[in-house]
Amino acid sequence: MPTDRMNLSVGIIGAGPGGLALGIFLRRNGFRDFTIFDREDGVGGTWRINTYPGLACDVKSHLYSYSFDLNARWSRLWSGQQEILGYFERCAQRHRLGQHLQLNTEITSARWDAETKTWELSTSSGEQHSFDVVVSAIGLFTQPVLPDLAEEEPFTGTLMHTARWDHSVDLTDARVAVLGTGSTAAQLIPEVAKVAKKVYSVQRSPTWILPKPDRPYTDREKWLFAHVPFAKKIYRTRLWLRSESNIGVIENGSDNTHEFRDIALRTLAATVPDEELRSRLTPEHPFGCKRLVFATDYLPTLSQPHVEVVSSPARALRAGSLVTADGRELDVDVVLCATGYAAADYLGQIDVVGEGSTTLQEIWRDGAFAYLGMAVPGFPNFFMLYGPNTNVGSNSVIFMLEAQAHYIVRALKYMRRRRKTYVAVRSATMTDFIARIDEWMQGTVWLTRCSNYFRAPNGRVVTQWPRSARAFWGMTRRFRAAEYTFEPPAHPPAVEVRSHPAMAGSPARPTG
Numbered sequence: 376m377p378t379d380r381m382n383l384s385v386g387i388i389g390a391g392p393g394g395l396a397l398g399i400f401l402r403r404n405g406f407r408d409f410t411i412f413d414r415e416d417g418v419g420g421t422w423r424i425n426t427y428p429g430l431a432c433d434v435k436s437h438l439y440s441y442s443f444d445l446n447a448r449w450s451r452l453w454s455g456q457q458e459i460l461g462y463f464e465r466c467a468q469r470h471r472l473g474q475h476l477q478l479n480t481e482i483t484s485a486r487w488d489a490e491t492k493t494w495e496l497s498t499s500s501g502e503q504h505s506f507d508v509v510v511s512a513i514g515l516f517t518q519p520v521l522p523d524l525a526e527e528e529p530f531t532g533t534l535m536h537t538a539r540w541d542h543s544v545d546l547t548d549a550r551v552a553v554l555g556t557g558s559t560a561a562q563l564i565p566e567v568a569k570v571a572k573k574v575y576s577v578q579r580s581p582t583w584i585l586p587k588p589d590r591p592y593t594d595r596e597k598w599l600f601a602h603v604p605f606a607k608k609i610y611r612t613r614l615w616l617r618s619e620s621n622i623g624v625i626e627n628g629s630d631n632t633h634e635f636r637d638i639a640l641r642t643l644a645a646t647v648p649d650e651e652l653r654s655r656l657t658p659e660h661p662f663g664c665k666r667l668v669f670a671t672d673y674l675p676t677l678s679q680p681h682v683e684v685v686s687s688p689a690r691a692l693r694a695g696s697l698v699t700a701d702g703r704e705l706d707v708d709v710v711l712c713a714t715g716y717a718a719a720d721y722l723g724q725i726d727v728v729g730e731g732s733t734t735l736q737e738i739w740r741d742g743a744f745a746y747l748g749m750a751v752p753g754f755p756n757f758f759m760l761y762g763p764n765t766n767v768g769s770n771s772v773i774f775m776l777e778a779q780a781h782y783i784v785r786a787l788k789y790m791r792r793r794r795k796t797y798v799a800v801r802s803a804t805m806t807d808f809i810a811r812i813d814e815w816m817q818g819t820v821w822l823t824r825c826s827n828y829f830r831a832p833n834g835r836v837v838t839q840w841p842r843s844a845r846a847f848w849g850m851t852r853r854f855r856a857a858e859y860t861f862e863p864p865a866h867p868p869a870v871e872v873r874s875h876p877a878m879a880g881s882p883a884r885p886t887g
Contacts, residue, residue: 391420
């Protein structure tokens with residue numbers, strides 16, 4: 376344990392964009408005793424883990440980057456996985472984070488020690504690490520979800536989730552089934568169709584598709600970004616403002632929603648000539664209630680002769696085939712699961728134990744919650760990046776992560792300045808925030824009746840931020856000490872807390 380408690384030690388779980396940003400801000404503000412853990416062999420988070428063919432960002436490159444480290448060298452409007460990973464690797468190197476990284480280290484538990492006011496982190500190899508403050512930066516997209524397939528016979532082919540892509544599997548002339556219709560499937564299927572003999576797009580329900588007019592940046596544009604002062608900053612600001620202007624897309628029945636729905640329908644009509652197929656690719660759910668998919672090659676690929684859309688979900692595996700819910704048997708060599716992540720199950724793979732031996736899993740049993748997506752009552756000196764209700768609907772998550780990282784550093788600077796060793800958000804602060812989130816959520820497309828990964832089992836939307844990115848920035852610009860307590864309770868109750876009181880009778884329920 377550090378002898379100078381004002382030199383706060385910080386443990387950061389995750390070396391993705393959020394963890395790196397926090398590390399950079401800590402260094403800039405004179406904090407040197409921090410460690411960034413990651414279970415992978417390098418930085419980048421989801422951009423290191425995911426390597427499936429066709430992977431790219433659905434936010435334009437200049438906006439999907441740090442405001443303090445703009446990149447003049449982006450090759451195209453929407454960059455691919457390798458280029459994005461390279462950017463974050465360069466950021467970590469340029470800002471001298473190497474000495475703070477502990478890679479190939481998986482954190483399995485975090486336990487608060489009330490006597491020492493420290494967090495004890497345990498790794499999968501049995502190591503123990505002690506810190507004054509712990510920040511989870513593992514994000515939403517870390518726990519892949521595999522479909523529930525009955526294995527009626529031992530499957531002789533390859534079953535693979537896209538988040539664990541095996542590059543040794545050759546898809547050339549293979550018969551491939553792709554499960555899912557989200558962003559991953561829309562990026563993957565055109566690439567698979569280039570080499571496979573047969574491709575089945577197995578869908579539970581179709582998704583709204585918007586065009587993605589990607590192109591390389593011209594040499595002149597890249598020269599301007601590199602040599603004209605403020606050019607890339609002005610360009611990024613324009614992208615940000617344009618994204619903010621589309622905030623209406625999260626409002627059910629808004630002009631933005633109707634406008635983009637019409638674009639999606641025109642795109643479908645222009646790219647899928649077969650009327651029967653077009654009908655099966657037209658979603659019934661309201662536009663925007665699921666994550667929007669931007670793709671240009673996806674819909675034309677579904678009309679190719681060797682590609683077939685199967686409008687029945689996968690049910691079972693047999694030796695050389697996939698069986699759908701309607702009883703059809705598809706002969707396949709490879710099954711690719713583009714079935715997403717347990718996004719609403721925050722920190723599900725880490726056992727986090729706070730005051731009174733209460734776990735986050737216990738209090739989040741009915742759905743995750745956190746003040747500004749960062750702090751939970753009863754879990755002192757513990758913050759999160761990209762926590763509950765911070766997935767922004769119309770802008771870049773990098774902007775949100777920067778706002779949160781700045782806020783956490785402000786909290787730590789307050790503690791250092793006032794010589795505090797304990798900080799916990801007040802229960803009343805949490806209650807008020809949940810009430811406001813539920814109020815803001817009313818009228819959004821996410822409360823319409825459709826299936827998405829945004830909801831907890833009780834129906835409450837726990838991933839999405841129901842306002843603009845600008846509004847979140849405004850709420851996180853200052854660390855308000857009155858919203859927190861800096862003294863531990865005299866006798867923390869050792870009781871099971873099923874959920875926060877404000878969660879009871881939450882109005883955020885599915886509507887017709």
